[in-house]
Amino acid sequence: MPRMAMFGHTAREPVPAGAFGNKAAGLAEMAALGIPVPPGFVLNVEICEEFHRDGGVLPPDVPGLLGRGIAFLEEATDLSFGGARPLLVSVRSGAPLSMPGIMETVLDVGLTPDAVRGLIALTGNPRFAWNSCWRFVQNFGTTVLGRDPAVYAGLQQRALQAAGVPSLAGLDSFSLRDLVRAAVEEEGEAAFPADAHAQLTAATVAVLESWMRPRALSYRQMNLIRDGGGTAVCVQAMVFGNIGPRSGAGVGFSRNPWTGEPGALVDFAFGAQGEDVVSGAVSAASEEGLRRTMPEVCRRIAGTARILEAHFRDMQDFEFTVQEGALYLLQTRSGKRAPLAALRIAVDLWREGVITAAEGRERLREVDLDTLLVRVPVPDTPPLAAGTPASGGVVSGAAVFSAETAERAAERGPVIYVCDILSPDDLPVVGLSAGVLTARGSRTSHAAVVARQMGRVCIVNCAGLSIDRKNHRCLIGGESLSEGDVISLDGGSGQVYAGEVAVVEERPLDLLEVAEGWSGG
Structure with a gap:
């Protein structure tokens, strides 16, 4: 079996999922179907097995494989890795088994100081270049260097306050440049390699290491996966959802994953990269906004969803980026469903x-099937607030704000985990809970997908929710509740109620x- 495979419009050979992971296999199949896929290459799963067997040392052939893969991408894109016409790449995990959001991804690899200048010259868009550089610095810092995300959040907050704007979208290119420089100064210039190939090697190691990190081990244990083997490393040319007003990123399902209703369901965020949406970092809108702004793109997404479902003969969960009106698919897989x-x-x-x-x-x-019921709430009071339904059902339980509280309270009865945003690190507490309620995030985020797979009722992006962890209280729709108070979630409508609601089962x-x-x- 070869150690590396390539895919894209210039390479359309089959890529076996067992050797190269489901992600790469799906990308190769989409390319063969004529669906636009950024070109890429993938390292065999056996490289991950050797890496961990040898105590975290890269096999000696990996640098050569990475070099060959980059040469293929440079030829396919007519760009230069780390050069004046910069090729940037994503470095992602891709195991033969589905582990959504559990392992690591590093985006915008190749953004050296020379590449930033080249990106500005190539696009004529300095804000885009520095926005991408800030994304890279954060991503590389947390994933490769192991830094606390709070360090970068603090730097960003100070930059927002200095500029007098509420979000990153309000920072101009000069503020973003200064933010990048502050982050590099914080870590020391040596922490961020000025050589693109050194960045690629470090990102590859981080992805391989993530196979044995606690989050991945916990996921495999919870899902009774005893012999996962390892992860492939998938390297793709970047496409940019943050480049302009006709760009963005999204996640789609060819059918509704919590009700099963036919027809594509899409979440899309303008000016975002794919990781923003699947991580839940942004609250994506439904396809309505996309349809109003770019109706042709919306039609192409719906048509692509039909092609994918017909080809794979199952409901598909797919990720995509729109770059200046052009649609690119980044992944497809059989979707997790309630x-x-x-x-x-x-x-x-x-x-x-x-x-x-x-x-x-x-x-x-x-x-x-013997216990499958549709639960319909019959409330006797108005809802406190409403969010976006992400996994159907009706559940009541004590509100908890931490894993420690959930573990104690779950011994006495059902609990509902209430948090600002759900992340893959929260999987253990989701496993203890009957339902999840979040203030931010997307119904198509990786964490929501896993909650749905686990059969947990889930409501995200509840605008009326704020949490005071220090004082063990929260506000839901203006009503103050203590940790331990009972609330109810209707995962069909997204409504949140105080107390326990009556339920009709059908x-x-x-x-x-x-x-x-x-x-x-």
């Missing part, structure tokens, strides 16, 4: 002739009748 959605999607795909009855049975192998009999018929077929 139990009710799994039932409806399997039945609908069978009715559409996409899958057989035997395949339908297999898709529902891990769904307990069985999806029409769907169950079809699925039960398969067992005898």
